[in-house]
Amino acid sequence: MEVYKFGGASVKDASGIKNVVSIISSAKKDELLVVVSALHGVTDRLEKLAYAYLSGDSHTNALFEEIKQIHFDVLTELFPDPGHSIFDEISNTFVEIDWLLEEEAQDDPDYLYDQIVSMGEVVSSKILHAVLNASGCVSVWADARNYIKTDNTYREGKVDWALTEREASHLTRLLKNQVAVTQGFIGGTSENYTTTLGREGSDYSAAIFASVLNARSLTIWKDVPGVLNADPKWFEHTEKIPQMSYHDAIELTYYGATVIHPKTIKPLQNKDIPLLVRSFIEPAGAHTEINNQPNPLPVPSFIFKVNQVLISVLPKDYSFIIEENLSTIFGIFHQHKVKVNTMLNSALSFSVSIDHDTRKLDALLESLQKDFRVKYNTNMELVTIRYYNQETIDRVTENKDIILEVKSRHTCQMVMKNKS
Ligand SMILES: Nc1ncnc2c1ncn2[C@@H]1O[C@H](COP(=O)(O)OP(=O)(O)O)[C@@H](O)[C@H]1O
Ligand SMILES: N[C@@H](CC(=O)OP(=O)(O)O)C(=O)O
Numbered sequence: 001m002e003v004y005k006f007g008g009a010s011v012k013d014a015s016g017i018k019n020v021v022s023i024i025s026s027a028k029k030d031e032l033l034v035v036v037s038a039l040h041g042v043t044d045r046l047e048k049l050a051y052a053y054l055s056g057d058s059h060t061n062a063l064f065e066e067i068k069q070i071h072f073d074v075l076t077e078l079f080p081d082p083g084h085s086i087f088d089e090i091s092n093t094f095v096e097i098d099w100l101l102e103e104e105a106q107d108d109p110d111y112l113y114d115q116i117v118s119m120g121e122v123v124s125s126k127i128l129h130a131v132l133n134a135s136g137c138v139s140v141w142a143d144a145r146n147y148i149k150t151d152n153t154y155r156e157g158k159v160d161w162a163l164t165e166r167e168a169s170h171l172t173r174l175l176k177n178q179v180a181v182t183q184g185f186i187g188g189t190s191e192n193y194t195t196t197l198g199r200e201g202s203d204y205s206a207a208i209f210a211s212v213l214n215a216r217s218l219t220i221w222k223d224v225p226g227v228l229n230a231d232p233k234w235f236e237h238t239e240k241i242p243q244m245s246y247h248d249a250i251e252l253t254y255y256g257a258t259v260i261h262p263k264t265i266k267p268l269q270n271k272d273i274p275l276l277v278r279s280f281i282e283p284a285g286a287h288t289e290i291n292n293q294p295n296p297l298p299v300p301s302f303i304f305k306v307n308q309v310l311i312s313v314l315p316k317d318y319s320f321i322i323e324e325n326l327s328t329i330f331g332i333f334h335q336h337k338v339k340v341n342t343m344l345n346s347a348l349s350f351s352v353s354i355d356h357d358t359r360k361l362d363a364l365l366e367s368l369q370k371d372f373r374v375k376y377n378t379n380m381e382l383v384t385i386r387y388y389n390q391e392t393i394d395r396v397t398e399n400k401d402i403i404l405e406v407k408s409r410h411t412c413q414m415v416m417k418n419k420s
Contacts, residue, residue, distance in 0.1 A: 001031035001175055003218045005184060005206035010221055010280045011124055012040035014077035017131055023221065023283050024179060025137045032179045033171070033209055034139075036128050037202040038120025039074065042067065043185075049097075050116040054105050064101065068094055071123055078131055086130040093123055110154035111193070114186075118194045121183035121202070129181040139179040145188030147171050148208055150195045156337075157187045157195030159208060168212035175213075182209070203261035207275075211267035218273060220260065221280040226288030227252075227259055230302040239299050241288055248297050248386065249275070249290045251411065255384040256303045256341065265290065296410075301386045302396065305341060307356045308380040310403060310415050311365075314349045314373040321345050328371060336364040341382055342413040344406050351404055353382050353415045377403070380415050388412040 004027070006020050024034060038046070049063045071090055079086060097119055105112055121144075129141040147167045150157030174180055184202020187195045197204055203220055210218040227249075228238040244252075246269040253262040259277065268275050268290075275290040313329055315321065329350055333340060338360055343352045354361075356378060368374045380403065383396045387410055400416040407413075 001033065001172075001213055001215055002029055003033045003035060003206050003210040003213070003215045005035040005203060005218065005220045006037065006128075006280065007184075007202060007220075007222065008037045008040040008042070009223045011036060011128065014074050016040075016280075017074070017078060017128060019280060020128065020221075021131050021135050021137065023280060024132060025135060026283075029179070030177050031175045033142075033175060033213065033215075034128070034179060034181045035144075035184045035202060035206040035209060036121065036125050036181065037184045038124050039070065042070065042120040042124070043117060043199070045070075046117045046120050047113075050113045053101055053116065054109050054112060056105070060101060064094075064097065071127070075127065078127070079134070084130075086127065089126055089130075090123055093119065093126065108154065111152075114154045114157075114194055114196045118183075118186040118196055121185050125181050125183045132179065132181065137179060139181050140174060142171065142174060142180045142182040144183040144186050144205065145192065145194055147182070147212075148187035148197075148205060150187040150189060150197070152189045152191075152193065152195065154195055156198045157189075159187070159197075160190070161212075163190065164208065165212050168209075171209075172213060198263075200258070200261050201263070204263040204267075207264040207267040210273050211271050214271065215273055217276055218268060219276040219278055220264075221278055221283075222259060223279065223281060224259065224277075225279045225282060225285050226277045227257070227290070229297070229299045231258065231304065234304045235302060240286070241297060241299070241301070242286065243293060243295060244288060244290045244297065245294050246290060246292060247294065252301060252303065252386060255386070255411070255413070256305050256382075257301070297387050300388055300392045302392070303384040303386075305353075305355070305382040305384075307378075308341065308353045308382045308415060309356045309361060309376055309378050310351060310353050310380045311368070311374060311376040312349045312351045313368055314375070316371070316373055318348065320347050321350050325372075326350065329368070332364065332367045336360055336367065338364055342384075342404070342406050342415065344404055353380060353404070377417075380417055382413065382415050384411060384413045386411050 011017050045067050052060045132139045149160045149163035184205040226240045230238050232238050246265050250265045253260050276287050278287040340352045385392050399419050402414050402416045404415040
């Protein structure tokens with residue numbers, strides 16, 4: 001069997017959904033699991049709705065009405081008959097959020113967030129399933145929450161692999177000779193409460209499914225022709241990488257290549273399942289295959305991250321940075337769930353670059369300042385070059401001041417700002 005994953009960009013509107021249906025239908029796979037994300041932009045809106053509800057904001061209802069309208073506009077274009085059962089089905093699904101919003105937000109905020117935000121995938125998968133069936137490609141709808149089992153770390157559910165492997169046998173039976181449509185991003189606890197796996201987590205969901213189902217391959221359909229040597233939104237001249245090792249894919253995604261979620265590769269590598277990255281715009285075009293062939297990347301690859309904060313942490317008594325200090329510092333970053341994008345230590349200071357997330361930054365700085373002197377600069381850029389050389393470094397540092405530089409054999413990272 002095979003797994004296809006379609007992200008929000010592929011199902012952004014009615015014609016996008018029709019295109020996805022045509023890709024699935026023309027693939028003519030007997031046993032195919034389709035993992036779909038929420039319609040483009042819907043998770044961001046649901047997130048806004050969740051925050052509004054949690055803070056008692058008076059705009060909550062208006063935000064929810066907008067989200068419903070987006071879906072009903074798409075449905076109206078896809079199903080000219082207003083009596084089609086999908087309209088009631090989607091209304092009934094939204095009623096679950098209505099009920100929740102009627103109550104005061106007293107439960108754990110992360111739990112409530114997941115109950116609201118998960119609905120984007122539930123609704124999009126029901127729509128895709130209905131359009132597939134209407135097109136003559138008979139499929140079943142499968143609830144990912146019954147198969148991807150997690151602990152109750154809401155917003156960042158940790159997969160219970162043993163339980164998920166066990167549930168996969170039911171899914172294998174369901175998939176016998178047919179297509180099933182399920183959701184990315186969401187899972188369920190052993191008590192069947194809904195969890196999410198972390199933002200942008202649908203690629204990871206697809207890899208979990210591929211792994212526990214022992215799929216022949218996972219294909220992730222994107223708006224780019226494969227993995228390129230840089231994000232085309234940042235770089236004018238990019239090159240497609242036809243084949244990439246699991247190792248390089250893990251490195252690139254870890255450093256922030258957003259084309260694939262960083263957790264996606266490991267479950268595939270463990271079972272030696274190839275990952276194909278293809279374009280939903282040109283489905284027959286050449287693609288990237290990520291597999292166990294250890295070839296180095298054919299060209300240097302670039303990853304840009306803007307809006308970085310460079311933080312330097314120094315012991316208050318001017319003592320050296322020793323293991324004990326590092327352990328305390330890492331503990332604080334972990335406690336505030338802040339990912340370190342690059343780091344460097346000297347005798348007297350430890351410097352890191354992190355994403356500027358205002359919700360987390362103030363609390364992090366406050367914690368660090370209890371034990372250390374802290375200096376920080378905002379508006380930094382971080383560039384990572386995999387398989388760098390001097391020419392590539394010169395290219396990206398033109399008119400920049402390099403504030404911090406970390407080099408290993410294959411990877412160079414620089415935190416920099418515009419020359420003043
Ligand atoms: N190295 C890269 N190669 C190709 N695309 C990249 C790369 N790095 C970042 N991207 C970006 O990833 C986007 C596709 O991923 P994403 O928007 O998350 O898709 P989806 O939400 O549909 O899964 C592309 O439009 C591109 O801008
Ligand atoms: N819809 C979720 C999960 C996801 O991965 O979406 P996408 O495949 O569109 O990146 C999110 O936006 O976080």
